[in-house]
Amino acid sequence: MSEAQVEHLIGQAAVLNRLEDFLKLVPARTGHVELILEREQVAVTRFAHNRIHQNVSNRDVRLWVRASVGGSVASMACNNLDEKVVKETIEQALKIARLMPNRQHPGFASSPDESGHNTEPGSEGLTFPGQANPGPAGASFVKATAYQTPEDRAKTIAELVAPVQEAGLEGYGTYKNVLTELAVANTNGLRSYAAGTSGYLKGLIETADGKQAGYADQLSRDVTTLDPLALARTAIQKCLLNKNQIELGPGEYEAVLEPNTVADLVRFMVIHGCGAQQLQDGRSFMTGRFGEKVTGANINIWEDPASPYAMPFPLDYEGQYARAVPLVSNGKAAGVVYDRVTASRVPGHVSTGQATTPWNITSDIVPIPQHIVMGGGTDKPVEELVKNVKRGLVITRLHYTHCPDPRRVVATGTTRDGTFLVENGEIVAAVKNMRLTQSVLELLDTVEEFGQSKTCQDWWTANGMAITNYNLPALRVGRCAFTGNTTF
């Protein structure tokens, strides 16, 4: 997009002034109103068989009006900022809120500073292994990412595809640029604004017959850090190694889990256990267990919205500053994240700033960690971790994981794009894909070594179905349970 178009899209003053004008449309003495405005520009270029087959761009604006009358809240949303439409939307939200029984909603914040930190009974003294993100907060908006053009994306993909073609292989993948701005303003005086960018590049490399595959991806707020050539080299190398796969039977194996795999497993702790709603519903693995051991003592996991390595973003969808929250501290259940509604149910608790988008119409709105960091990362590449495996597997990534038992955080999913057998510290064969089914908590009780960390997303988030980003190390685990295999 052109610079003029970006200027059109971005601007704290312009957006907040617009919301200020909209708040003047709220009829006097009718109730409180909160406006959440999200503008988004998404450009996705996809390639298959070494050619771009899909190239799309869209820009949208969403305005969510939440009207509070006597403790009841009704919502209306639109994607049109004409004053007449917004006025009708506000009036309709107020009208519906007046019709509703008292819901005891805590009301709207008056400042982004009202979020903070909580201590759960039993988790006193449990905190981070040091300080979460001791350095300055990472930048959520990077101009170079915002200014990517269709030609830039095509050039990036051409760079990725060139060595693939040279190797006689087939490349598939995606280059996605996202530019967002989020603003929240309400009749209590709250004014919040933040902008974000992201660049995501992934490459799946296959042989022409589709029987060998290798994969790599890169994620950053700043597209200048993406390296399509390095990505291609990694995926090509993996594809070429992934030949003559042998079939292995179910059982427990030592394993080296690359960070993408770790993300797909930790994801289920995050969505089923690390939010206050799950805790209050009695469904979290932390329910009744704060301060107790839930994983190995070498596991530390926390939510860190400021970490430069976990796709930082300073705000949530209630306009609150997003705070760091310890989740698992030295293996013990330490805390969960809150939004204003869930915090209001616990005396003395406040939002931790992890309210999620209200735009999702098909599911419950619950607070969820969105910037997960696991401690312990080292400078050891995967090859180093492999050297300490007697007999086990290297897992590149998982596909379509699910959670048959949320309380025990049991994950199941098949491996893909590079599964390898290790014997006595060396890769000795490629392996047909296998189904991993195991409690993530039990898996994290067997971590023996940490490798290099990576900024990444789980399969669901990377593909737009979830919202959590991660900075996770590769792990060498002592016991990884596989319950079956597939034919390729």
Next chain:
Amino acid sequence: MAEQEPIERKLNEELLLSALEAARQAGADYAEVRGLAEIQNDVRVKNGEINKMMTREDNGWGLNVRIGAGWGFASSAELTGQSVKEIAAQAVQLAKASGRVQPKNQAASYGQPSRATGEYRSPVQIDPFKVPPREQLEMLFSAEANLRRFGRVKVSESHLQAFRSFKFFANTEGAHQRQFITETGGGLSAIAVEGPYSYQRTYGRGGNYGQAGYEYILDLQLEDEALRVGEEAHELVAADPVPAGPTMVVIGSNLAALMVHESCGHPTELDRVLGSENAFAGGSFLEPQMRGSFRYGSPAVNLTADATIPGALGTFGWDDEGTPAKRTPLVENGIFTGYLSSRDTAAAIGLESGGAARASSWSRVPIVRMTNVSLEPGEGSLDSLIGEVENGLYLETPSSWSLDDKRMNFHFSAEICREIKNGKLGKLYKGASFMERTPIFWGNALKVAGPEEWKVWGFLSCAKGEPLQSAHVAHGASPVLVRELTVQREGK
């Protein structure tokens, strides 16, 4: 001239048509424009409180253009003379950029032209957007309270939703189509907790949905169903774990519908077969050379993609490339015979489009999607299937599902499981799951129950494509008798 419906006024058709000309002038060989105006209601009651009361309007349009072998799609919520020029220029810029990364002699085929014109309207008896919120809430509160009548139920939820859309489509080949679709539905969820265990029982997992008015929601009888769902949740959490091992099973209609979706619908999507989804949703084990000869299932297994089923979520007049709704056999007497396809994917293997190109929003490009992919009914009642089982299990409603990237190996968990002993349903079990390979599972399908047991299930969130597209699809299914399935016990 007939008076316009309120939703029609959200789209200026003249401006949309002008985008085709703007694209042509900017250099497009082909262009199609699609405007979409949508309004959605979502009402949820949870644990005795209103959890969500939300209405959302979402209007916009998109322009898909081809220049040579390069495609570009741009879209915007704004529809003005200025935005038409900008979006046309963007779409052309994107198509030209696509052209930079193409193999030499890349074919530019887009299959058979779409020139159909007309209008499609889904049936509505009671306008769901005119039902007073208080009436909707009263029904949901009553249903939700019924879930909580059972002591171990700790989290209870009832919900209903309504969707209305007006879609305008035109292309440079002469197609000109207008479609008005109203969808409604709702559901229930009860989570029972005891000690370290928690189990969820639902009505149809996410509920059930169809193309209809509020009468569909009333027909769901959520208040009565809540008594069953709440009681089963209450019993489930205290039930014995399922005995593991190979056994004969009967798969209930709702679980069978999701199994059809995951293990037949997705692998028959031709874009997956041709590689377009390799890096995200995955490929398929059903390769083109297998069509007409590969045994996908037993002779009892017949699967179709049918976008003409009255009242189903995957029904329409034309798909989002302008191709008329069709019925396409996918598996006939157990043999794999057909694909879900779009214009370009069908052309790639010498076929005509199956009319299954769909876009989930104005901001998304059409891709191959399921319509109504169904397991055709056989004969007999559910009771007659159960009556054929001496020792076995009855499994109903999915609670989790996971498949490999070619849809060969799958793992499903069932919300509820009952013993079958001497042809009768017996005690309740918890924690049943199973893993199998697709052709082996369907190859073991001995019988499919008859039309009297056939039920269409509407799913709201079939995910595919980048950026993500969450599609509304439906699946008709009757219960299935399976010769042998190894049931596993989730380690509770």
